[in-house]
Amino acid sequence: MWASVIGILGNIQDDATTSDNRGMARGLIDRMNDYEFVFALHLMKYLLGITNDLSLVLQQRDQNIVQAMSLIDTMKSQLQDFREEGWQIILDEVNNFCELNMIPVIDMEDSIAIRGNARRSRRGQTITNFHHYRVEIFCEVVDLIIQEMNNRFSEVSTELLSCIACLDPKSSFSQFNVQKLLRLADLYPEDFSSNDYLYLESQLRNYIYNVQRDPQFSEVGDLGSLAQQMVKTGKNTVFPLVYRLIQLALVLPVATASVERVFSAMNIVKTDLRNKMGDEWMNDCLVVYIEKDIFATIENEQILQRFQRMKTRRMQLPHLRYSSATTTNTSSVNQ
Template identity: 35%
Template sequence: MAIILRFVDCDGFIRERFFDIVSVVDTNALTLKKEICKVLGNNDILVENMRGQGYDGASNMCGSWNGLQALFLQDYPYAYYVHCFAHRLQLALNGAAKDVKVLWRFFSMLTNIVNFVSASAKRRSELNLIRKVELNGLLDSGELETGRGLNQARSLKRAGATRWGSHYASITSLMCLFKETKLLLQEISDHGPNQQFRGDAERNYIAMMSFEFVFSLVLMDKIMRLTNFLCQVFQAKTQDIVSALNFVENTKMQLQDMRVHGWDDLFCSVVSFCELHGVDVPDMGARYMTGTHRSCQQKDFITFEHYYRVDVFNDVIDCMLRELNDRFLEQTVELLILSSALDPRNSFKSFNIEHIYVNLLRNFIMLISFQMS
């Protein structure tokens, strides 16, 4: 276990110091707490002066009842726990993706396609060769602009498990190389070295050319274009926490606005993408059928438009908004905003006597409640 102390020096600057590495017999919260208190006590640092805790999202660290942060809060009510906001956002958006079945299938198919094409240096070279041929054709016909930094060689990017920014990069790379990837999969499906490669290529081709996959691809590109900026904001070391929280609220407003007014624009983008790449668009007024399309398997009579607008589009945005609200708790956000009134930078430019008063009053009430319990 690595122990790091973060503090404010006499000049008002935030400092971090690596303190110690401790060998622990297990990772139970109570064991970790005892070792931390032991290390601090050996260095004549009073644990009761702790004013903050920062861990990852593991249950033994951030658990509300038996997590390490909860055990410290039971003894020291001012040791507020704040989860890393950048990591918290990654968890929120990944959680939303896992809660919607269509998105779960989409990211599974996306991973299979990218891994199949990128796993072999030969297939990557073939993809680049196809792209060069396509670019030369567009340049000769005058349909493509030329200039410094344009039309560079690209490749499909793999998505990481917890880094949402890598998911966005994976989606944008496939959208840029969609035609080239389609042609490569067709070529391998027809002339692959063996039956296994031909079968895998055909399976990925069928998945990629489905309307559900293209709809999810365009939808997540639009949504993650909003959230990707927020991810970058939280990872900036010089970002003001209050400004970052304002970005969270702004992102929520943009997602809500997209839910209310963004369907028509999204559907037009999906149809344009399908027409460009030869993907069949279903009749949105027709009945949506699941399974093997047998009548006995259908639960409700809904149209394709209802399914993609209500069960996919609205559901995805609702899940993301719910995750953002759950991860960025109102109490933690308000605490950080109130505490920003004590920021010493720029000659205490953020000083706000009302925020300080509210903060002190809240801490006093919490202290009284803690002593009474």
């Protein structure tokens, strides 16, 4: 693929009709044949490979908190191990790649002028290539990602996820831990009163004893299905405090990736022509837009009839034929 990209850029340089395009293609070729560019490319490829699985899990509509918790710990450990032991791996890969593609390989012991500091550069101060690539690029980039992960997933956030993971119903509630769930209630003081906290421990023990022996919960695989099954069997009223913990656990994923999707949809729904849209009307429009896959299955005839029955109106809305209703419904949802 590398050779193909270089070849295409070479063709653009030879066949371009303007000097600007020729110069741009020539500059890209020169940049790609630079050792520092290849080093940065391999470094980012390796780092994105470490973080990719966690990124995909966090972007899923139905997030698995237990899986995300496991990937967070794994990724932090991988990044730290890569910082301590990955330098030689990256260096060997970059050197091999440069040799295969006839890119000059630099000597790590050679000296270069200090970059980014005009005063020190004028004084003729130098550093080795090893310092530049190992300290100023490799360690600095890896440390930046590690620091960002620690800020995003702090000890409090990690503890919260760890407590929520105890509610996971997989493998017959094997992750269930009463003490961690009591700690989860501590993190939400506004949702649990002092009296609630007194009854919570005994209710947790009764709950786990009950659901582990109930065949209706043997096939439940995630928190969303667990909440639905509790409502279906009426256990949400038998164990209200436990059900409240499950509700709080289900809110957490909504507060991350799903909210970002809502803000993206808001820019589409609330345009300059709709800048006076009220909160209730905007909320209804966002629900329809975000859940358009569900609304695409509802015929316009059903919507018209429901709207007609909401209150007495001066005239009856016309009935739609099935074919036109389906066509209109699909086009309106896609818009």
